[in-house]
Amino acid sequence: MSAKSIPMVYQLRSIFLAVSLGLLITGCRVGRPITPVSGTSLNRVDNLALGNPSQASVSDPNNYLISRPQYVLSYNRSRGIANWVSWRLSPSWKGDSRRTNDFRPDPLIPAGWYAVRTGDYTNTGFDRGHLCPSDDRDATPEDNAATFLLTNIVPQAPRHNREVWKALEDYERQLMSNGNDVYIIAGASGTGGTGQNGFATALANGKLTVPATLWKILVVVPAGSDNTFQITANTRVIAVTIPNTQTAADKTWQAYLTSIDALETLTGYDFLSNVPTDVQQLIELRIDGGNS
Known part of the structure; x- marks a missing residue:
């Protein structure tokens, strides 16, 4: 091998490694959710970083895991709506x-x-109500369009x-603008809500459940934090549970503050399962006091 041919070999190896790495990264965006590893930044793909609250999987039709780059959700076939949706709000998603x-x-x-x-x-x-909001995913038209898929709507x-x-x-989004990233899980529980035309338990001849409450958990971390550790x-x-009624809007969202422990009792889910147990026990018990 000549001395001139050696740099070319290294160049080819570098190209091969770059292409391989690119394929791996692309695979991460469309594959199953990734559990964060300490010191590893997952940027836009760590929507399930806090854990899988209901251990959703593709084998359970009423706890069916759907993962896409914009968010991860558990879908309930018998109810026609999501059990929960999980995502991370950070500047990389805003545009x-x-x-x-x-x-x-x-x-x-599934077919x-x-x-x-x-x-x-x-x-x-x-209304066709978003769980993961449209305004949380407006970096690209594709990101925004994903929030309008009807599995993300209740x-x-x-x-x-x-x-x-x-x-x-x-x-x-104000929390994000103030220098935080926000891990969010939102869902719907129970049956029966009161809309503009009165009380209803289901739509579409029973195929689409009207939930009794909508709930949400926000975990606020400094911007750029790499993982749940x-x-x-x-x-x-911040945890809230808000009745699915017209009159719920007579109060501010702060009137519906609760604890994560209370939401676990309501839903039967295990929230923040990727967070160390001793930390979970402390923060899941608290009701937010409104600190900035």
Whole structure:
């Protein structure tokens, strides 16, 4: 081998390694959620960093795991809505892409299952309410469009959606603007809500459950924190549970503060399972005091 050929070999090896690394990173974005490793930054793909609250998997139709780059969720076939949706709000997800309003069935729903359609909400008196908000995912048109898949949507009382729930969503983004990243889990529980046309338990001839409450957990960490092991006994956590009614909007979201322990009792889920147990026990017991 000549002396001139050696640099070319190294160049080819470098190209091969770069291509291989690129394929691995791409695979991470579309594959199963990744559990954070201390010292490893997962950036935009750590939407399940706090843990899988219900141990959702692709083998359980009523606790069916759907993972995409924008968020991870547990879907309930019998209810036609998500049990929960988990995502991370950080500046890497924010941009100036317009709201797509492209409500549509989720292509990841298995063949043979009923896929909720946007028309199932028409004239029902309930909004198509986001769990992961549109404004949390506007870095690209593709990111924003993902929030309009109907597995991320639940029947929500209009005032609940547009007033008290929206105020909480706005506060999440305010926390981010103030220099934090926010890990968020939101879900729907129970059956029966009161929309613009009165009380209902289901839409679409029983295929789409109207939840009784919507709940949410926010875990606030310094911007750029690499993983859940940054969470300490002093980490701020905010938990709420808000009845799915028009009159819920007569109060601010702060009136519905609760503890993560109380939400675990309500849902049967194990939240923050990736956080060390001693830290969990302290922060899950607290009700937020409104510190900035």
